[in-house]
Amino acid sequence: MTDEGIPTNDLVLEGDLVIIDAAGVVRLRLDRETGSIFGHNADGDMVFRWQVPGNNLSFGGHGQDGDLTIFDGGANTVAGTSQAILHVNSQTGTLRIGGSGISGRILGQDGDNTQVFLLDAEAGIIIVGNDGQEGSFLAQNSSGQTTIRIQAQNGNINAGGGGADGDLLLRGPDGSLRVHLSAGGQRMEIREPSGEITAMMGGDANIRAGSNGRSGNLFLYPQQASDIFNNAQASIVLNAENGNASLGGSAGDGDVLLRDTSGATRVHLSASDQRLEIRDGDGAITSMIGGDANVRVGTNGRSGNMYLYPRDAENIFDNSEATIELNGDAGDIVLSNGDCAEEFRLGTDAAAEPGQVVRLTDEGAICPTTTPYDTRVAGVVAGAGGQRPGIVLGRTAAGETAARVALMGQVYCLVDAEPGSIHTGDLLVSGSRKGHAMRADDPAKAFGAVIGKAMEPLAEGTGLVRILVNIS
Structure with missing residues (x-):
């Protein structure tokens, strides 16, 4: 040992240690003052530097890549990178951790040595946040604006912003887009x-x-359904294939409730009660269909009325356009059309127009009259002058040709005034003109042949006249 405590067999230099190659180029220098190590290539360019002040390690450059490889104790060679468990590759800009039987892990800790970040290759997981620190992931665009944010604190995923829309695309195993959530x-x-x-x-x-x-x-x-793919367990089904809406089932009866702005039920369609209820604002039922196969309209201060309209009605709220009214207050049935008719079968090759006078045939059918004072007269074919029957009795067999014949009430009738002018109140009988009525001038012949009474005059010619049907 020397006086300074240095072993006598050590090499001690008072200056820098410099190694020069055969060409006189400095290849390695150990700096005495700083303790730094510098490595140079054959051209004298520095390609390695371990700078002790600052503890910096730098290598590469001047046409050569700088890689860092670390091997565990089980490696049998340090040549190449195949057995390295840590490889920093400057050529590809990659960091590889793990290999040769060892899984790679990156662990990040805070100043208190608490794990806040873990990248585990063996488990294939990334964990961010832990022990009082929330994990977040931020991705920014080229302008430095965050466009993707994953926040563990509130469990949110935010995509978009910074001038870009956020989309989420989920693809199938073949790469096809199956789900697209588009902002x-x-x-x-x-x-x-x-x-x-x-x-x-x-x-x-x-x-x-x-x-x-x-x-x-x-x-x-x-909530008690056990199989969400069993359609029979669904309590509400909207089926576009057949256009049906199904409510109820094993979970209970299906009801439809319509409420007003105050929350009061105004319409209630109940499967269990088998009825449709119309309620006022106080909840009192004012109309009901169903419940022992009944239709109930009115009560609790509301009059129960029913209005039936023809297909050419223009305003369903104009009661005057209704052809049939059932009035609950008055107890009346109001028929706006003027006659009571019955369907009769037309005879073979016979045709009857609205307003024509018709007679009975031997087959029990009808045909237009052609004989004056015909006692087989049956009535007038309804429907002329826009006057439809108020009541229609009977129906002919399917497929048979028929006409509705007015038996009583007001109806428009074809009349012939050539045998004599028609005056209001004149009795009418069949005339010689086909399907036309004329004035009855012979009381003896008129017995049993009267069609009805004229309600308006016709001075001459032929035309439609409103009459009061009264077969006698």
């Missing part, structure tokens, strides 16, 4: 492998299901 389109699309949309939520605030060979259905299940 720009404001909708979620469900697609089949061919790319066709079969269901969509959003896009003008709509929910669309079905199309491209797929039926759109909605199934809602009660």
Whole structure:
């Protein structure tokens, strides 16, 4: 040992240690003052530096890549990188951890040695956050604006912003887009492998299901359902294939309740009670269909009326356009049309026009009259002058040609004034003109042949006249 405590067999230099190659180029230098080590290539360019002040390690450059390889104790060679468990490759810009039977892990700890980040290759997981520190993931665009944010604190995933829409795309094993959640389109699309949309939520605030060979259905299940793929357990089914809405089932009876802005039930369709209820604001029933196969309208201060309209009515709230009114207050049945008619079978090759006078045939059918004072007269074919029958009795057999004949009441009739002018109140009988009535001038012949009484005059010629039917 020397006086300074250095072993006598050590090499001690008072200056720098410099190693020069045969060409006189410095290849390695150990700096005496700083303790740093510098390595040079054959051209004298520094390609390795271990700078003790600052504890920095630098290598590479001047045409040579700088790699860092670390081996565990089981490696039988340090040549190459195949057995390295840590390889920093500057050429590819990659960091490889693990290999040669050892799984790679990256562990990040805070100042208190608490794990807040873990990348575990063996388990294939990334854990961010722990022990009082929330984990977050931020991805930024080239302008430094965050466009993707995953926050563990509130469990949110935010995508978009910074001038870009956020989309979520889920693909099938063949790479086809199957689910697309689009911020720009404001909708979620469900697609089949061919790319066709079969269901969509959003896009003008709509929910669309079905199309491209797929039926759109909605199934809602009660909490006690055990199989969400068993359609029979659904308590609400909207079926687009047949256009049906099904409510109720094993979970209970299906009801439809419509409420007003105050929350009061105004319409109640009940499967258990088998009825449709109409209620006022106080909850009192004012109309009901069902319940022992009845129709009930009115009560609790409301009059029960029923109005039936023809197909050409223009205003369903104009009671005057109704052809039939059932008035609960007055107890009346009001028929706006003016006659009571019955359907009669037309005779063979016979035709009858509205307003024509008809007679009975030997076969029990009808045909237009052609004989004056015909005692087989049956009445007037209803429907002329826009006057429809108020009541129609009887129906002919299916497929038979028939006409509705007015038996009583007001009806428009074809009349012939050539045998004599028609005056209001004149009795009418059949005339010689086909299907026309004329004035009865012979009381003896008129017995049993009277059709009715004229309600308006016709001075000459032929035309439609409103009459009061009274077969006698």
